[in-house]
Amino acid sequence: MLLHIKELTVHYEGAEALNNVTVEVEEGSVVTIIGANGAGKTTLLRAISGLEKPVSGEIWFKGDRIDGMLSEAIARKGIGHCPEGRRLFPFMTVLENLKMGAYSQKNRAGIEENIHNIYKRFPILKERARQKAGTLSGGEQQMLAIGRALMGRPILLLLDEPSLGLSPLMVNEIKNIVTTISKEMMVSILLIEQNSRMALSVADYGYVLETGRVRLQDKPESLMTNDHVRKAYLGEEL
Amino acid sequence: MNKNNRIKSLLLLVFTIIGFLFPVIRNDPYTLSLLLIIFVFIVAAVGFRLIYITGRLTIGQAAFMGVGAYTSALLSLNFGINPWLGLLIGGIAAGILALGIGYIVLRVGGVYFVIITLCLAEISKLFWLWWRPVTYGNSGLIDVPGFSIASFQFGINKIPYYYLSLIIMLVALFVMYRMERSRIGIALHALGQNDVLAEHLGINRTRYRVLAFTTASFFCGVVGSFYAHYIHFVHPDQFGVMPSIMIQIYGIAGGIGVFFGPIVGSFVVAGLTEFLKIAKEFQPLIYGPLLVIIMLFLPKGLIGLPQMFFKSSKK
Numbered sequence: 001m002l003l004h005i006k007e008l009t010v011h012y013e014g015a016e017a018l019n020n021v022t023v024e025v026e027e028g029s030v031v032t033i034i035g036a037n038g039a040g041k042t043t044l045l046r047a048i049s050g051l052e053k054p055v056s057g058e059i060w061f062k063g064d065r066i067d068g069m070l071s072e073a074i075a076r077k078g079i080g081h082c083p084e085g086r087r088l089f090p091f092m093t094v095l096e097n098l099k100m101g102a103y104s105q106k107n108r109a110g111i112e113e114n115i116h117n118i119y120k121r122f123p124i125l126k127e128r129a130r131q132k133a134g135t136l137s138g139g140e141q142q143m144l145a146i147g148r149a150l151m152g153r154p155i156l157l158l159l160d161e162p163s164l165g166l167s168p169l170m171v172n173e174i175k176n177i178v179t180t181i182s183k184e185m186m187v188s189i190l191l192i193e194q195n196s197r198m199a200l201s202v203a204d205y206g207y208v209l210e211t212g213r214v215r216l217q218d219k220p221e222s223l224m225t226n227d228h229v230r231k232a233y234l235g236e237e238l
Numbered sequence: 239m240n241k242n243n244r245i246k247s248l249l250l251l252v253f254t255i256i257g258f259l260f261p262v263i264r265n266d267p268y269t270l271s272l273l274l275i276i277f278v279f280i281v282a283a284v285g286f287r288l289i290y291i292t293g294r295l296t297i298g299q300a301a302f303m304g305v306g307a308y309t310s311a312l313l314s315l316n317f318g319i320n321p322w323l324g325l326l327i328g329g330i331a332a333g334i335l336a337l338g339i340g341y342i343v344l345r346v347g348g349v350y351f352v353i354i355t356l357c358l359a360e361i362s363k364l365f366w367l368w369w370r371p372v373t374y375g376n377s378g379l380i381d382v383p384g385f386s387i388a389s390f391q392f393g394i395n396k397i398p399y400y401y402l403s404l405i406i407m408l409v410a411l412f413v414m415y416r417m418e419r420s421r422i423g424i425a426l427h428a429l430g431q432n433d434v435l436a437e438h439l440g441i442n443r444t445r446y447r448v449l450a451f452t453t454a455s456f457f458c459g460v461v462g463s464f465y466a467h468y469i470h471f472v473h474p475d476q477f478g479v480m481p482s483i484m485i486q487i488y489g490i491a492g493g494i495g496v497f498f499g500p501i502v503g504s505f506v507v508a509g510l511t512e513f514l515k516i517a518k519e520f521q522p523l524i525y526g527p528l529l530v531i532i533m534l535f536l537p538k539g540l541i542g543l544p545q546m547f548f549k550s551s552k553k
Contacts, residue, residue, distance in 0.1 A: 051437060072440035081438045089431040100428060103421075104440030 002027040002188050003156055008057035010047050017043040019212040025190055030182045032191040032199040034233055035209035041192040042084060045158045049081045050074045072104045080154030084161040087145035090134030094125055097133045097144055101151025118147040139170035146177060156188045163195045171198055178202050196233040200224055257404050261397045270396040274403040276508045278461040281410045283488040283500035285454030288414050290494055292447045293430040297482045298355030299458050301362035302332040304477030306459030307466035308366060311382040321385050321467040325460050332459025333452050340451040344444055359482040366474040378473035382466050399468050406464055410457040415497055426450050487525060491532050493539025502541045
């Protein structure tokens with residue numbers, strides 16, 4: 001087991017954001033957590049990254065207990081976090097943004113090589129290397145954000161709403177990127193999405209989070225045929 | 239890029255040499271005293287910018303100048319501590335205060351932080367006013383000793399003071415410049431542009447902001463202490479809200495986006511102040527609109543002026 005979250009309870013600004021949540025991510029897999037706004041998805045990722053302190057429960061990564069560790073240390077252990085919304089440093093160039101991804105890394109030798117690999121994966125970023133990140137299109141910004149998260153050579157990548165605000169075409173592109181990262185770069189992914197259809201189509205396993213609790217968990221194929229999921233998350237008329 | 243940097247360092251060298259040779263070229267006490275006060279405010283304004291790049295706007299920096307000035311003046315008056323040592327102690331006192339206050343208030347952002355620093359400036363002034371047994375309140379501290387090297391007293395002649403303030407400024411600018419160009423500086427800029435993301439990348443928000451705040455305030459304390467020993471007089475009014483706002487005007491008018499902006503701003507606006515001395519109490523009436531005009535038409539500040547000119551002539 002790469003990541004094991006055991007009975008995690010987190011309070012966010014006084015309110016209960018997560019209640020007794022247990023989530024597991026196997027090595028090499030894509031796991032998605034779907035849920036509405038305010039279900040606690042972002043809080044869960046922040047707790048994994050050490051940015052929220054759990055009230056109770058445990059988080060284990062590669063056999064080490066990481067809850068209570070500093071966020072820098074967690075990042076160094078191999079967890080990359082790609083937060084939602086404003087994902088870039090708008091006044092830094094594309095290249096500078098990529099370098100920021102390796103900020104807490106102790107080994108600074110591999111940075112050039114990492115940048116090279118990311119340019120190979122996302123040629124558009126190489127083209128725009130000297131451009132200010134704030135001038136990129138939405139899709140390019142998301143690519144840069146993912147590229148930056150990969151700069152830390154993560155074993156596990158936490159993706160928070162990568163499809164947010166993107167055109168359907170770009171959403172498809174992001175889907176391909178997620179698949180590529182997990183299959184070719186051997187990075188496990190914990191994907192959080194409101195776009196449930198997209199998320200379930202790339203994932204190996206899925207959780208449904210509702211008001212801080214895990215309501216359902218199953219293989220995506222089964223979740224997609226589940227009545228509750230179809231009605232509440234896929235917008236199908238039953 | 240590289241060529242640009244070379245031009246920049248050449249310009250810098252030229253200005254430094256001019257700075258050092260100036261008293262030889264023109265030994266005029268009035269000009270020298272004006273310049274050395276400008277140097278003092280340059281340090282404060284560049285410090286203001288150092289805090290600004292982390293995403294926090296302060297209008298309380300004069301409070302730290304006051305801490306430096308009073309600490310050093312009181313130590314030399316009451317305990318005979320050498321003003322040279324006072325420079326350092328004044329800086330450290332301001333730094334420690336900034337560390338303590340910063341750790342609490344830097345968690346707050348936006349306009350709330352601005353208001354807190356505004357209060358800080360005013361509270362510090364009231365503190366000096368009301369702590370009469372020590373600070374003599376509104377009478378201020380008089381006969382603050384000046385600097386001396388062995389038996390040579392820095393006296394009526396402005397030249398030694400001019401050089402001292404020039405050197406203090408250069409040291410402060412060097413340290414803050416290096417800091418901004420270092421890994422720490424990258425973190426400071428990252429915080430200013432997107433602090434949520436910076437935190438995700440392992441940059442501790444409060445810690446780095448406190449570092450910038452403390453560094454800037456340390457140098458404010460040093461120049462405050464210098465100021466006290468230079469004019470031999472310390473009064474609460476020297477460090478209230480108005481000087482803090484002036485520091486902010488120097489920074490923003492000059493151009494907050496680049497390191498040299500506040501330096502240009504200090505020269506131009508402080509020079510203008512001298513020019514406007516005739517206007518006396520109406521000066522704020524001129525500064526206010528001036529700042530608004532600069533913000534409206536020169537969003538990059540005075541330092542953006544040549545660039546704008548260059549661009550428009552190119553078209």
